[in-house]
Amino acid sequence: MNITFKKAGLLAAASILSATQLIGQTHVVNEVRPFAPETEYRTWSIGVHGGLLNQSNLIGLRREFDKVEQNLGYGVYIKRQILPGFGVQAEFVGGKVGGAYKDNNNTFETKLPWSLALSAHITLANINWRHHQGVIKPYLNAGLGALSFEPTAEVDGISMEYDASTKLFIPGGIGLKFAVANDLNIDLGYRLNLVQSTTFDGIVNGGSKDIYSYAHLGVEFALGNKSKPFMANSNPVSAMQKEYMAQYDELLAQKAALEAQQAENKKLQSQMERLYADLADEDGDGVANRYDKCPDTPEKTKVDGAGCPLPEPKAPVVQQVAVTEEDRRVVDEAIQNLEFDLGKATIRQPSHTSLNKVAVLLIEKNFSLKLAGHTDNTGSMQTNMRLSKERAEAVKAYLVSKGANPSRIEATGYGPTQPIANNSTAEGRQQNRRVEFTLY
Structure with a gap:
């Protein structure tokens, strides 16, 4: 037992x-x-x-x-x-x-x-x-x-x-x-x-x-x-x-977070109301009342940072400068004397004197100048278009180097599309190889 x-x-x-x-x-x-x-x-x-x-x-x-x-x-x-x-x-x-x-x-x-x-x-x-x-x-x-x-x-x-x-x-x-x-x-x-x-x-x-x-x-x-x-x-x-208790605790936490957010929202709302009051602009001139030293400015009046009217701007005096025959002669002389290296956009030395006169004219009279480059029909269209543009740009670059305003000079290349003579003769092709100056 x-x-x-x-x-x-x-x-x-x-x-x-x-x-x-x-x-x-x-x-x-x-x-x-x-x-x-x-x-x-x-x-x-x-x-x-x-x-x-x-x-x-x-x-x-x-x-x-x-x-x-x-x-x-x-x-x-x-x-x-x-x-x-x-x-x-x-x-x-x-x-x-x-x-x-x-x-x-x-x-x-x-x-x-x-x-x-x-x-x-x-x-x-x-x-x-x-x-x-x-x-x-x-x-x-x-x-x-x-x-x-x-x-x-x-x-x-x-x-x-x-x-x-x-x-x-x-x-x-x-x-x-x-x-x-x-x-x-x-x-x-x-x-x-x-x-x-x-x-x-x-x-x-x-x-x-x-x-x-x-x-x-x-x-x-x-x-x-x-x-x-x-x-x-x-x-x-x-x-x-x-x-259930976990969900209940989560709901309590969400409720507490919501109440905290509501309190924060009320605080922010109060701050925004004070800010709106500070930024109120009763006369609509863009300057808040608290910074506006000239209240009750008439509508659409331009004001400074203190809300006071700006003085009326004076109309700029535009001096009209006419192109004279002498000005055209200077430009025509530059056109006649303009020479480039063969097949290139390099300006030859003999052309500098007449181009210098054009630069002085642009500086002194504030003229605008349009440069249009042209070629004959020898070679491909792509090559001629590029060469005409490069020669016009070369003239612009030279004038700018002498003090001319680049914003008043326009350079465009037209290639062989605007001939002034017959391309079937050497003389005609020579005339078609040119840079035209338009003064205005």
Whole structure:
């Protein structure tokens, strides 16, 4: 008897030690929205447990032997969580059950090589709308299974042995699970098993069925991606409350931010009103009242920076300068003496004297001058257009170098497009190669 209790104690201690070591291994678990699909959870788990097998029960059912003996039991299960409050588990339990009479030496011992059961598992805490978040989770389970048992009995000094049998049994139980980590529960449970046989305890007594119970302590481990929450530890009501509180806190923060922004807007509005008052311009002259030293200026009156009327501008005196015959003679002389290097825009030295006179004329009388460059039709059109433009520009550059105003000189090239003589003769081509001066 003492050895059996020691074994059970060691098994329970080992389970708790393993759970304690795992509690320290924290994992980051992603939050999921309330009533999220099961793909966002871990739904599979495994459990191991150990405890005591005996013929006692908590509901007062009759048993054959009135002296209870405690024997070691052990088990393992795998569970599929379908809903936060409901799952299905397949479980194996092994060990032995024994008992005796207090008044005589009649005893029995039944070995349980194995028992397999499929049970529904209901987690009450996860379907309780008042229980928003809890570490302690009560549960119920019930199902159907099959077991193998080998009973032996000693009655009135006679030993009786039975062959191994396999029968159906109905397990039903209650328990508590302690959610000590994201993926770990400590499991403390009690299960009553109704065996569909009258020889489980080695004695045939009428048609009543035999019973035995199993009190156990163990651990349950969630399987799968550790970043996902374990559905068996999930409470939709708690998730709804948490989401509601988060939204409520966010709304409070938004309200506080809105009130702060409204206060800032009022402050800015007050500053803008003062600014508009400072910048008011009643007479519409473009100078604010606070800076206007001449208020009530008539509309459309031009004013200075102080808002006072500007003096009326005097009309500029334009001196008309006429082009005289002498001026034209100077220009004609420059045209007659203008020579360039062959095929180039370089002005030859003999042309400088007459061009100097034109420059003096432009400076002294502020005349404008239009230069038009022309060529004969020898060569390509592209070359002639470029050459005529370059020669007109060369004349302009020379006059500007002598002090003439460049903005009053226009240089244009026309190439062979405006001949004044026949290009079929050398004399005609010579006349067509020219730069015309128009003074105005």
